[in-house]
Amino acid sequence: MSVQSPPEPGTEELPATALYCYGIMAAKAAKAQPAAGLGGETVEVVECGELAALVSAVPPGTVRARRRDLMTHFDVLGKAFERGTVLPLRFGIVFDDEAVLLDEFLRPRHDELVELLRELDGRVELRVNAHYREDAILAEAIRESPRIAQLREATRGAAAGHPAMLELGELVSAEVQARTARDTRALLERLGPLAHRYELDEEPIAYQLLRGSFLVERKQTEAFDRALEEFASDNAGRVDVKLVGPLPPHSFVELSHGGRR
Amino acid sequence: MAIATQGTASNYLQRAPSPSGLADVVDLILDKGLVIDAYIRIAVIGIELITIDARIVIASVDTYLRFAEAVNRLDLTQTEAAGLAELRDGGGNGGGDKAKGVFEGVKEKVSGKD
Numbered sequence A: 001m002s003v004q005s006p007p008e009p010g011t012e013e014l015p016a017t018a019l020y021c022y023g024i025m026a027a028k029a030a031k032a033q034p035a036a037g038l039g040g041e042t043v044e045v046v047e048c049g050e051l052a053a054l055v056s057a058v059p060p061g062t063v064r065a066r067r068r069d070l071m072t073h074f075d076v077l078g079k080a081f082e083r084g085t086v087l088p089l090r091f092g093i094v095f096d097d098e099a100v101l102l103d104e105f106l107r108p109r110h111d112e113l114v115e116l117l118r119e120l121d122g123r124v125e126l127r128v129n130a131h132y133r134e135d136a137i138l139a140e141a142i143r144e145s146p147r148i149a150q151l152r153e154a155t156r157g158a159a160a161g162h163p164a165m166l167e168l169g170e171l172v173s174a175e176v177q178a179r180t181a182r183d184t185r186a187l188l189e190r191l192g193p194l195a196h197r198y199e200l201d202e203e204p205i206a207y208q209l210l211r212g213s214f215l216v217e218r219k220q221t222e223a224f225d226r227a228l229e230e231f232a233s234d235n236a237g238r239v240d241v242k243l244v245g246p247l248p249p250h251s252f253v254e255l256s257h258g259g260r261r
Numbered sequence B: 001m002a003i004a005t006q007g008t009a010s011n012y013l014q015r016a017p018s019p020s021g022l023a024d025v026v027d028l029i030l031d032k033g034l035v036i037d038a039y040i041r042i043a044v045i046g047i048e049l050i051t052i053d054a055r056i057v058i059a060s061v062d063t064y065l066r067f068a069e070a071v072n073r074l075d076l077t078q079t080e081a082a083g084l085a086e087l088r089d090g091g092g093n094g095g096g097d098k099a100k101g102v103f104e105g106v107k108e109k110v111s112g113k114d
Helices: A067-081 A098-106 A110-120 A134-144 A146-155 A164-194 A218-234 B022-029 B061-073 B076-089
Strands: A019-026 A044-048 A051-057 A086-088 A093-095 A123-132 A197-200 A208-217 A239-247 B013-016
Touching: A019 A067, A019 A098, A019 A110, A044 A098, A051 A067, A051 A098, A051 A110, A067 A086, A067 B022, A086 A110, A093 A098, A123 A134, A123 A164, A123 A218, A123 B022, A134 A146, A134 A164, A134 B061, A134 B076, A146 A164, A146 B061, A164 A197, A164 A208, A164 A218, A164 B061, A208 A218, A218 A239, A218 B013
Parallel strands: A239 B013
Antiparallel strands: A019 A051, A019 A086, A019 A093, A044 A051, A123 A208, A123 A239, A197 A208
16 A cells, blocks of 8 residues: 555545644754644744654644645754754644643653654755666566567467467566566666665555655765765666655654554 | 755656656655644635546556556567667656656646645
């Protein structure tokens, strides 16, 4: 599964005291936040011991996953990240009021959150997206597998439903998968040593070589960039590679229990 | 804070400081990030943007047929010419649509009203 919609869409009205929460950071880094929150509401800081939650009032109605709101959530975290380590919350988490935020989240989880902040200090998330170019990868499959080339000749211009089509497709699929496994391994051999850890998105997507997030020391980002650049250069014309970041560590914030992944 | 984009770096790698497309943002903030225990209200409605469609299962008869059709459509002489042109230009189209073709558009089927 990929995108998990929250289980119970909040169709009921939220109380006027409700607070939308973007993320958590160290209180000493949190101060006034420059970004505007959902619906233009001011982003405020709720402190608890060493921690600060970045929150805003919820705009009238409920929170909707509109494009603008998703971007706002992301932007608030991005701005905060310029000032210090931040633990991003998933989109759409709302507390009934400040007391609930403090009593049911910040206080009971205080030490764990502080520890997580410490662990992520000085580290950034880099997202890597590598895809084959369809024409290039298919051409490789045809050139390097005589059986594929042969079946292709046999079925070209044939009526749909030609029995050899299935065998052809299966062979191409297997060939693409074998290449994916090989190239992914090669890419991870380059990137793995430069990352503290990484999380790969596992859902199979057509022609995807690798999509995932790497937790990297900030001072290692240039080396990471170079390694990926080398891979992109070595595979020019057959693989498109994209690097996004540095981002707050969205993919590396998990609490010991109670997290739903 | 930007990653080095100058100096010896060429343009084989497409770089962005933050996700450019909605689909990438969705990946990051609906799929990842801290989730708190169930008793906290999760107040999202209107998630019409499930990207499940993009998750094509590689091993299915339907997919095999699509692969077969794709290789049959492929013009090998043209791929070679295109590859050469790309090398001359320094490679990479710099952005936008990846994995087009047979599975065109599946990923960007993400909606958002504004």
